[in-house]
Amino acid sequence: MPKIKLLLTGVFKPFGVSDAYGEALCTMELLNNQVTREQGIHSPRQNNPSFGLYLLAENIMAPATVLDFPTWKEFTKEIRNGNYTHVGISFIVPNVLKAARMANYVRKHSPATKILLGGHGAAIPNLREHVDYDEVCRGEGVRWLRTYFNEPHQERAIIHPVIPSSVRKYIYGAPISDKGAIILPGVGCQNSCRFCATAHKFEKQYTSFLREGSDLFAACRKSEEAMGTEDFSLMDENFCKMPVRAAALLAEMEANKKAYTFSIFSSAEAITRMGVDFLVRMGVNFVWIGVESKWNIFEKTKGVDLHALIKDIQDHGITVLASTILFMEHHDKRTIEEDIDWAIGLESDVLQFMQFGPIPGTRLYHDYEVEGKLLMDIPYPEQHGQDKIWFHHPNFTLQDTSRILKEAFERKYKTHGPGILSMAHTAVRGYLRVREDIAFNEKNGLAWDSALLKYVPTPNSGPDEFMLLRLESWRQYALRFRPMFWSAEAYAPNGAAREKAKMVARLFDEAFGKPDAGDIAKSAALRLLAWKENLHLQIRKAMGLGDIMRQPATVRQEYADRRGTTATPVDREKKKKRPHSVAAAAR
Ligand code: SF4
Structure with missing residues (x-):
């Protein structure tokens, strides 16, 4: 077999700073960048690992190294010393200049090395004009990479990697120790x-x-054993779209008495089909729903009463992140304001505003290219959906788009206060509701029917042991928010948010009893760190330096050569003892 040594790397940091390769508003942080934006120190801060790289490395037989969040120096050292035959660079469109610099370095200092490109940035048209490369992966990467290295594909099951869902987590200037793992059901x-x-x-x-x-x-x-977590983010675009698999997961948890909790993405129509009782029983405590626009122009929201659905989900303790799109074709100065008001009026816990954007590879990009609407002079690093649009819109100037977007986030913040407070409110309401529902079902002889996915009259049903476990998981989830109330109140944007902080704190007292000495100490420590963080933020603002940017730690993880082994992937999986340095990075 030919000698292969593969490096799989994300782009180099720093992120969220304006320099020759990146842009300050592209922070590589999902929440702070585009969900809890404009919420200052109330905004949870975190980075997500480059999940795909770990999945790829785990599922090829050739030896591989994953390098995630490297500095430029670390990347260049890796290239100089690594003797890699292949380097795979994954990037999104706004990071194309970083990918180009990395590819140029590889060409110059290791000319025999093949450069492979992947990620959403690989869809950029005429890519070779921007980045030097040998091969580009479009579509699903595991199959592509196995085929590229002439490794058998068909008979090999996917080995799921152990990856934290986020790293470098902060709130109010304090590191968060909660661990969660990412699960990749499909793409x-x-x-x-x-x-x-x-x-x-x-x-x-x-x-x-x-x-x-x-x-x-x-x-x-597997992730629970490696990381000690029972909380998972299911990185699947529409998890409820496969109801049989979702129901089978619940059945496995029930059989094994595991009340895991999950964050999911799902479309409104798919959630409606599964039902809220199912989501609660399965342990979904966070759902991302694309609501897009009040004009319901997408199939996924047609015929769904989004107000009622979101309220019902939240009443059961599930945080809703609604996602909406601004500067679509039907938007003018009036209708865009109506859509912003409508989206805020849905009262989701957190709300993403994203700019309509023709991203290379999409039908929208193709249509706009044909129609001559693309603004070719907007550089790729600025095409991230959180500043100016990069196409001609008849009703808005580019400056309008930047301003309207920022004001939309501010309006949501001033209307409902910090997102973290809304999430806490939902969590405690849900705990109380689920407790009531369990008592109601027991009193009325209702039991879960796993075929019908609902509670039905059942003789001699008895206590619902699994839901009692679930209730405990809901309690633990809610209590994570408790130390934050004092800081949320102290830095609230207005009187209404201050009152909300007090009201939520009272509701916690009613549900869980008064805070004990440990709770009070945590709250005081957080308040101190919040003061420091806020001071730091205000000084940066006064100096025109923008947000506080903490960079994620570099992760370097090696995967051994598995070629020539006769063991099946599952056997190897049982035997191997591989350091999960990425899991360590989450701590
Ligand atoms: S935006 Fe549409 S196509 Fe994309 S993941 Fe959501 S439902 Fe699917």
Whole structure:
């Protein structure tokens, strides 16, 4: 077999600073960048690992190293000393200049090394004009990489990696110790919304990595054993779109008495079909729903009463992140304000405003290119959806788009206060509601029917042991928020938010009893750190320096050569003892 040594790398830091390669508003932070934006120190801070790199490294037989969040110096040292035959660089469109610099360095200092490109940035048209490369991966990467290295594909199951869902987590200037793991059930979405980069990258098809509920459960168990977590983010564009697999996962948890909790992405129509009782029983405590626009122009929201659905979900303790799009074709100065008001009026806990954007590879990009609407002079690093749009819109100037977006986030913040407070409110309301529902079901002889996915009259049903475990998981989840109330109140944007902080704190007292000495100490420590963080933030603002940017730690993880072994992937999986340095990075 030819000698292969592969480096899989993300782009180099720093992120969220304006320099020759990046842009201050592209922070590589999901929440602070585009969900809890403009919420100052109330905004949770975190980075997400480059999940795909770990999945790829785990699923090829050739030896590989993953380098995530490297500095430029670390990356160049790795290239000089690593003797890599292949370097794979994953990047998104706004990071294309970083990818180009990395590729140039590889060419110059290791000319025999093949350069492979992947990620959403690989869809940039005429890519070679921007980045030097040998091969580009479009579509699903595991199959592509196995084929590229002439490794057998068909008979090999996917080995799920252990990866923290986020790293470098902070709130109010204090590091968060909660651990969560990412689970990758599959990629792509058949809904094929015209603007959606993910759907188009995976050819408008869903590719399943974990086909059965038992596969999903095994991946959760593996991460639980490695990281000690029972909380998982399911990185799947539309998890409820596969109801049989979701129901089977629940059945596995019930059989094994594991009340895991999950964050999911799901479309409104898919959630409606599964029902809120199912989501609660499965342990979904956070759901991302694309609501997009009050004009319901996408199939996924047609016929769904979004107000009622979101309220029902939140009443059961599930945080809702609603996502909406600004500067669509039907928007003018009046209708965009109506859409912003409508989206805020949905009263989701947190709300993403994202700019409509023709992303390379999508049908929208193709249409706008044909129609000559693309503004070719906007550099790629600025095409991230959180500043100016990069296409001609008849009703808005570019400055309008930047201002309206910022004001939309500010309006949401001033209307409902910090998102973290709304999440706490939802969590405690849900705990009380689920406790009531359990008592009601027991009193009325209702038991869960796993075929019908609802509670039905059942003779001699007895106590619902699994829901009692679930209630405890809801209690623990809610109590994570308790130390934050004092800081939320102290730095509230207005009187209404201050009152909300007091009201939520009272509700916690009613549900869980008064805070004990430990709670008070945590709250006081957080308040001190929040004071320091706020001072730091105000000084930066006064100096025109923008947000506080903490950079994620570098992760370097080696994967051994597994070629020539006769063991099946599952056997190897049982035997191997590999350091999970990425898991360590989450701590
Ligand atoms: S439903 Fe969501 S993930 Fe699926 S195509 Fe539409 S925007 Fe993309």
